[in-house]
Amino acid sequence: MAEVLVLVDHVDGTPKKVSYELLTLARELGTPSAVVLGKGASAAAEKVAAYGAEKVYVSEAEELDGYLTGPKAAVLAQLVADKSPAAVLLPSNSEGKEVAARLAVKTGSGLITDAVGVTADLVAEQPIFGGSVVVSSKVATGTPIITVRANSTAPSEAPAAGTVEQVTATFSDADKAARVVESVVEDKGGRPDLGDASIVVSGGRGVGAAEGFEIVEKLADTLGAAVGASRAATDAGWYPHQNQVGQTGRTVSPQLYIAVGISGAIQHRAGMQTSKTIVAVNKDPEAPIFELADFGLVGDLFTVVPQLAEEITKRKG
Amino acid sequence: TLDRASVDVVMNEIDEYAVEEALKIKEAVTSAGGSGEVTILTMGPERAVETIRKALSMGADKAVHLSDDALKGSDAVQTSYALAQVLSTLEYDLVITGSEATDSRMAIMPALLAERTGQPQLSGARKVTASMEGTAGVVRIERQTENGYDVVEAATPAIVSVVEKINEPRYPSFKGIMAAKKKPLTNLTIADAGIDAAQVGLASAPSQVVEFSNKPPRQAGQIVKDEGDGGVKIAEFLASQKLV
Ligand SMILES: Cc1cc2nc3c(=O)[nH]c(=O)nc-3n(C[C@H](O)[C@H](O)[C@H](O)COP(=O)(O)OP(=O)(O)OC[C@H]3O[C@@H](n4cnc5c(N)ncnc54)[C@H](O)[C@@H]3O)c2cc1C
Numbered sequence: 001m002a003e004v005l006v007l008v009d010h011v012d013g014t015p016k017k018v019s020y021e022l023l024t025l026a027r028e029l030g031t032p033s034a035v036v037l038g039k040g041a042s043a044a045a046e047k048v049a050a051y052g053a054e055k056v057y058v059s060e061a062e063e064l065d066g067y068l069t070g071p072k073a074a075v076l077a078q079l080v081a082d083k084s085p086a087a088v089l090l091p092s093n094s095e096g097k098e099v100a101a102r103l104a105v106k107t108g109s110g111l112i113t114d115a116v117g118v119t120a121d122l123v124a125e126q127p128i129f130g131g132s133v134v135v136s137s138k139v140a141t142g143t144p145i146i147t148v149r150a151n152s153t154a155p156s157e158a159p160a161a162g163t164v165e166q167v168t169a170t171f172s173d174a175d176k177a178a179r180v181v182e183s184v185v186e187d188k189g190g191r192p193d194l195g196d197a198s199i200v201v202s203g204g205r206g207v208g209a210a211e212g213f214e215i216v217e218k219l220a221d222t223l224g225a226a227v228g229a230s231r232a233a234t235d236a237g238w239y240p241h242q243n244q245v246g247q248t249g250r251t252v253s254p255q256l257y258i259a260v261g262i263s264g265a266i267q268h269r270a271g272m273q274t275s276k277t278i279v280a281v282n283k284d285p286e287a288p289i290f291e292l293a294d295f296g297l298v299g300d301l302f303t304v305v306p307q308l309a310e311e312i313t314k315r316k317g
Numbered sequence: 318t319l320d321r322a323s324v325d326v327v328m329n330e331i332d333e334y335a336v337e338e339a340l341k342i343k344e345a346v347t348s349a350g351g352s353g354e355v356t357i358l359t360m361g362p363e364r365a366v367e368t369i370r371k372a373l374s375m376g377a378d379k380a381v382h383l384s385d386d387a388l389k390g391s392d393a394v395q396t397s398y399a400l401a402q403v404l405s406t407l408e409y410d411l412v413i414t415g416s417e418a419t420d421s422r423m424a425i426m427p428a429l430l431a432e433r434t435g436q437p438q439l440s441g442a443r444k445v446t447a448s449m450e451g452t453a454g455v456v457r458i459e460r461q462t463e464n465g466y467d468v469v470e471a472a473t474p475a476i477v478s479v480v481e482k483i484n485e486p487r488y489p490s491f492k493g494i495m496a497a498k499k500k501p502l503t504n505l506t507i508a509d510a511g512i513d514a515a516q517v518g519l520a521s522a523p524s525q526v527v528e529f530s531n532k533p534p535r536q537a538g539q540i541v542k543d544e545g546d547g548g549v550k551i552a553e554f555l556a557s558q559k560l561v
């Protein structure tokens with residue numbers, strides 16, 4: 001079977017869940033090869049092998065973390081030329097999409113972003129109009145380059161050889177044009193990453209103040225969830241910008257999304273409407289978020305949310 | 318300085334932030350004794366003129382509108398080729414775009430343009446500073462990452478995309494609206510821009526739609542009013558869905 005390259009999203013060699021999902025999906029399309037780039041990459045080899053990577057292409061070249069996207073796309077372009085894979089899968093987060101875009105131009109290939117499924121004949125499915133319509137697309141030119149959203153496939157283990165191959169890449173000046181001069185890590189309070197989490201609890205303007213987020217966090221913690229926020233909440237400085245969900249924030253597609261005190265503006269919906277189950281708490285029965293909700297509760301979040309957290313704790317015994 | 322900001326049929330709201338940032342940079346350059354110009358570039362149907370007018374009435378100096386029947390059905394990769402062809406005929410220090418269009422939601426145009434032009438990609442900026450170091454232009458941005466933020470720097474000319482945190486777009490003034498009517502608007506066909514017809518349009522699109530299917534509409538959810546046991550009700554729902 002033909003090789004399918006999977007770009008692994010990782011932090012210092014620890015792959016994010018989406019990477020295991022992509023490897024699981026790649027097994028349906030061919031023989032998965034993991035591509036792990038940047039600081040700590042080698043440490044990921046065994047972990048990706050457990051999810052079916054026959055080969056693991058590794059490069060820890062400094063340029064990979066020192067410049068935005070260009071160097072990663074260059075390594076992938078070299079692998080596409082050398083290995084002629086059947087397809088390249090990347091996570092559909094902002095970096096994955098940008099690397100994919102550059103790779104498409106470098107290799108003269110077609111590109112499909114935001115897929116939630118890929119069939120064995122490489123037809124990718126994308127939800128549009130808030131998931132009410134599914135577009136099935138195929139790449140007609142070059143090597144199919146497809147970015148796949150997190151939580152599209154349930155990851156499952158399938159041990160494979162995981163033979164490590166070091167890749168030596170050469171980078172052009174254009175690949176190294178945007179230099180990262182400073183990289184600041186902000187604390188997430190030990191909660192899961194928004195992109196990976198299977199449950200997300202988000203708060204909006206209704207939460208009222210930074211202190212109000214404590215009840216959102218408390219609910220999130222009882223569920224093992226990540227915390228999101230609307231733009232109104234991040235703009236007000238109640239919660240960090242990195243937690244913003246929506247058009248200009250993160251796009252999430254968890255099993256469960258709980259919107260607390262969020263009206264459901266189109267730009268917010270853009271980031272969460274493909275969530276499998278949506279629960280909303282809002283005191284305004286006319287709030288547009290209720291159009292999306294599988295379960296909507298009209299009420300005051302300050303009484304409902306703590307009660308919910310307490311009830312869940314009780315049920316967990 | 319020449320900045321490009323783009324507009325869609327109804328100007329994508331995010332592109333108003335791109336226009337605003339271009340205007341701010343021009344104003345900063347001008348007040349420092351330099352000079353600058355903001356050009357709006359868009360590829361889109363006839364109707365895009367309305368949004369071009371809006372950008373001009375906000376204060377942009379001129380506009381370039383690429384419109385041609387042959388472009389219909391182009392995908393993002395092809396659009397980036399066409400826009401890059403137009404960019405190659407212009408002189409500029411910065412190209413400013415929105416980070417992600419409301420309609421396409423692909424968020425890949427800046428990366429595509431950077432790869433095509435060989436110019437640096439500074440995407441997702443929540444802050445932009447442009448300065449001169451000797452005779453070289455330098456642009457520095459702060460961008461949100463999944464774990465915090467990065468500061469990224471590059472030499473001009475560069476491709477910058479902005480998120481909505483960056484500024485508050487101005488409303489066109491009456492004077493601005495009147496002035497916009499007299500501002501130069503260049504209409505380009507693909508031939509004018511040196512675009513190869515074989516590389517654009519639906520037939521040669523590198524990604525092809527196979528089919529559209531309607532998903533069964535989301536089952537209208539249950540809406541319940543809180544009667545003092547709202548939290549318990551939600552927990553019961555979650556349990557019934559095996560979510561807790
Ligand atoms: C270019 C652009 C990009 C944008 N990107 C994003 C984005 O990425 N993400 C995003 O979220 N927004 C984005 N926005 C902003 C978006 O349009 C909305 O303004 C924003 O989502 C509103 O946030 P909100 O729902 O928290 O606030 P509001 O719309 O003010 O809603 C607050 C809600 O809380 C409810 N409420 C108040 N008190 C209580 C209470 N005690 N109990 C229960 N409910 C209560 C109210 O009934 C109301 O429905 C963007 C806008 C633009 C123009």
Ligand SMILES: Nc1ncnc2c1ncn2[C@@H]1O[C@H](COP(=O)(O)O)[C@@H](O)[C@H]1O
Pocket residue numbers: 322323324329331332335358359360361396400413414415416417418419421422423424425426427
């Ligand atoms: N046809 C176009 N003409 C001009 N600018 C565009 C066009 N398509 C996309 N852009 C720019 O690229 C940004 C990101 O778009 P997208 O990659 O489609 O999400 C938009 O906000 C615009 O600034």
